[in-house]
Amino acid sequence: MRIFVCCFLLVISLLFSFTPLVKSATSVSDIEQYLSNAEFEQAETAFATKLEKDSNDDETRFKLGVVQLMGTTQKLMQSLYRYGLQQNFVTQFFPILRLPVPINPQPESVTYEDTRQILQNLVNDLTKIKNTLEPIKDAQVKLPLRLGLTRIDFNADGKLAEDESFWKTFSLLTGIPATEKSAQNLAIAFDAGDVIWLRGYCNLLSAIAQVVLAYDESKLFDATAHLVFTQPKTAYPFLINGRNPSGGFDLDIISDIIAFVHLINFPVAEPERLTAAVENLQAVTALSRQSWQLILAETDDDREWLPNPRQKSVIPNAAVTQSMIDGWLTFLDEADALLTGKKLVPFWRKREVRGINLNKVFTQPRTFDLVLWGQGTAAAPYLELGKVTDTNTWLRLLEVFRGQFFEFAAWFN
Numbered sequence: 001m002r003i004f005v006c007c008f009l010l011v012i013s014l015l016f017s018f019t020p021l022v023k024s025a026t027s028v029s030d031i032e033q034y035l036s037n038a039e040f041e042q043a044e045t046a047f048a049t050k051l052e053k054d055s056n057d058d059e060t061r062f063k064l065g066v067v068q069l070m071g072t073t074q075k076l077m078q079s080l081y082r083y084g085l086q087q088n089f090v091t092q093f094f095p096i097l098r099l100p101v102p103i104n105p106q107p108e109s110v111t112y113e114d115t116r117q118i119l120q121n122l123v124n125d126l127t128k129i130k131n132t133l134e135p136i137k138d139a140q141v142k143l144p145l146r147l148g149l150t151r152i153d154f155n156a157d158g159k160l161a162e163d164e165s166f167w168k169t170f171s172l173l174t175g176i177p178a179t180e181k182s183a184q185n186l187a188i189a190f191d192a193g194d195v196i197w198l199r200g201y202c203n204l205l206s207a208i209a210q211v212v213l214a215y216d217e218s219k220l221f222d223a224t225a226h227l228v229f230t231q232p233k234t235a236y237p238f239l240i241n242g243r244n245p246s247g248g249f250d251l252d253i254i255s256d257i258i259a260f261v262h263l264i265n266f267p268v269a270e271p272e273r274l275t276a277a278v279e280n281l282q283a284v285t286a287l288s289r290q291s292w293q294l295i296l297a298e299t300d301d302d303r304e305w306l307p308n309p310r311q312k313s314v315i316p317n318a319a320v321t322q323s324m325i326d327g328w329l330t331f332l333d334e335a336d337a338l339l340t341g342k343k344l345v346p347f348w349r350k351r352e353v354r355g356i357n358l359n360k361v362f363t364q365p366r367t368f369d370l371v372l373w374g375q376g377t378a379a380a381p382y383l384e385l386g387k388v389t390d391t392n393t394w395l396r397l398l399e400v401f402r403g404q405f406f407e408f409a410a411w412f413n
Contacts, residue, residue, distance in 0.1 A: 031063045035150040038160055040071030058138040065133040072125035077101055078156040079118045083110035084230030091228055102154055109233045112221040119209045126202045133199050143190045188314050189303035193294040200287035200413045207280035214273035215266035215368055224260045264370035271365050278362040282339050285332045288413055292325060327400035328412050334393055343389045349376045354383040
């Protein structure tokens with residue numbers, strides 16, 4: 001979820017340090033009222049009831065998908081808070097664990113099964129959002145939103161503090177000045193292209209969660225969960241008791257990190273999840289093409305989240321050129337070729353002309369051993385002769401995006 005939340009909302013926080021390109025009306029829409037009060041369940045009920053009366057009301061359907069997304073974000077953050085997620089150098093390496101979850105002074109014990117349930121709940125919620133948004137067909141649908149005003153009850157105490165608002169949270173995280181007034185003045189007019197974009201992000205997040213759930217990481221949890229959660233329930237409670245209270249870098253931490261790398265050796269537990277993951281990834285590329293087709297056809301210029309070359313983005317100095325879009329579409333073609341096995345991933349060992357069939361990595365999975373993948377022997381079952389993706393294609397992408405391909409990719413989806 002952090003891939004969406006922190007890429008999307010970090011951009012929103014960046015906007016607060018600039019004068020808005022277009023100021024929104026002072027009136028508060030029904031969805032903004034719900035979002036600013038963190039009333040996600042109430043909003044979902046209200047919009048779902050309205051849709052029962054008119055199933056073709058795509059604006060209401062769009063609103064429903066947005067509040068479901070925010071409710072999903074709140075549920076995830078509350079789960080991590082409940083189990084005492086730690087903020088340290090270890091958790092900073094993992095996107096889903098970099099959410100701005102406050103410290104819980106009285107965390108509950110967490111088991112390996114609990115962590116899997118958190119991910120399964122995320123998959124279920126993302127599926128619900130996708131199902132909500134998929135029927136939207138109106139190419140003119142538009143939803144202006146001041147998302148910076150959204151609040152999330154991080155600690156599930158039923159109260160909304162100032163630091164539980166998007167604008168405040170991301171100002172604290174980034175050090176970029178922001179005020180409630182700037183959040184009130186900044187609106188993004190999400191449109192049909194953004195609907196498809198959001199569906200794509202839901203598929204991307206689902207793919208990541210499915211890959212994790214496909215493997216058995218219980219041994220890793222038992223040996224290193226104390227690096228992530230305050231009170232994990234494992235076979236080695238002395239690891240918790242022996243933790244350095246100052247959080248300093250000592251011999252215990254070094255040995256824990258070595259154990260962490262050593263135990264990234266995961267047997268396959270549910271192989272069907274990897275098949276689902278590759279299908280999710282193929283949906284991402286297909287939806288991205290659809291999104292850009294709609295964006296390129298737009299003739300207005302109204303507070304654009306993703307602009308075409310004739311439009312201005314609400315993100316200052318973030319111009320999108322036709323060469324960037326063409327480069328992105330080339331990337332999608334190359335990604336599809338890799339996901340379907342029509343092209344191969346280059347193998348990094350010398351004197352080997354074969355490439356890796358990425359499709360078979362997902363559809364014919366074996367134990368995932370990080371060290372052996374780095375060494376190359378874990379790739380042996382997937383090596384075959386065929387057309388390998390051209391390195392020059394990727395170098396040209398970096399050139400078109402001025403060396404910022406991955407930053408733009410997080411935005412373009």
